[in-house]
Amino acid sequence: MYMDRVGTSVEEEVSSELSRARILITGLTGHAGVDVARTFADLNVRLVVHTTELSPELVELVAFLSQSASEIRLHTLDISSANAAARFAQTSAQAFGGLDAAINMMSISAAEIDAIRDDLDLEALIETKLAPLAQLTRVIANRMCVVMSEGLILNVVNMPAPRDARSSAVAGVVRTALAAMIAHEAQDWAEKGIRINGVGPRAFFDGSSGACLASEPDVASLALHLASRRGRSLSGHVFDAFGLDG
Template sequence: MYMDRVSTSADGYVASEFAQARILITGLTATAGVDVARSFADVQARVIVHTADLSPELIELVAVLTQSADEIRLHTNDISTADTAATFAQTSAQTFGGLDAAINMASVSRSELEGIVRDQDLDAFVSTKLGPLAQLTRVIANRMALVLSEGLILNVLEMPHPRNRREAAVAGYIRTALATMTTNEAHAWAAHGIRINAVGPCAIEDDELNAGAVITNEPDIGSLALYLASRKGQALSGHVFDADGVAC
């Protein structure tokens, strides 16, 4: 899905559209998800933030978000496995009596890429990264359906820019798995008005040109999340938007 088909600017969104909107953001760290959280706080949504990073920078960020968000809740549960992610999704969906949108953040580090040597390593790695996202997606979608609430689930998997063909191949494999999961879940929940989209790695090398527009910074991810959660994005589901080198 090319980014030039949707707006990557937050201009035009008014607080009245998102006032009292119930937004869950998981996987927030001091370097990932900051602009996503700020985008929804700035339009005065009610935000549930999950983080495993209780650094001084993250605590300061939450304090800043509190000044603009209508309400903010902070959770620090472990959601590193599929089971713990499912448990957290069940409880967080009840915080404000339901959810209107959920943005689940995950990232691939350079050291993790270097640790993938064999095919078995890649399969296990993809399962580790996508397993929690899949569980969060299914449980949150189920909770939305139970209370007859249409909404958005956006899974964001950030990854550094591929430096060679091996890393580009890994990025391509991860993106394919994410796209399959996104398509399957989008079809499964379409009848309930629940939209499932994703942002995944773009499999290109330094010496290759990208044929379409891609997301290259996190502010654009924040703007995309806002767009997809708004009335303008209600027709979009089952798409994977390309991001290149957002995680450093």
């Protein structure tokens, strides 16, 4: 819907604006968030990075990010529960005296989709995945308000491309739940200048049309756009993505 406004040269256009901005990226793994982290680091921002995947590749990535980011803080706490996510959000928001943007990554694997047997399983999966995102959103937004800082929160749910009607239906339900959460939080924080958006999975058979995020570099460009002045009119939106594996 808004992808025509996200150009390939967005990094160049916002580089001076976002230099030394305070950026939080949560849920970084070897498959999710890498391009987002690299893109922001290249703009000389101050990064707070969260990951629970301390593989050699991730350690190397953090070392690489530290060469271009103005400053970097690394956290490895488990934030898979809502309470843990809330505690982490309070700590991370204080790292550089506040945050200008937060990009929260959450992934749903093919194995987790295959394990769904009924509606209760699906509801439990959505609660498990979205509750931490909701808590991160609320606490980070509150901290932005405390320091009187406007900002962006972008919640990204990665899923494999649907391979049949069943997985397509799961993707559709996940996107609907994410959209409801984004709309509610965006409305609650709009008067404080906090913009809340999401990236969610597109299903095969949902009748959607228009542009779609097809790769993580697309997500990185969108995040830059939304974090910049050009994206300050956008809040409460969920952008479609197809086949962003986590």
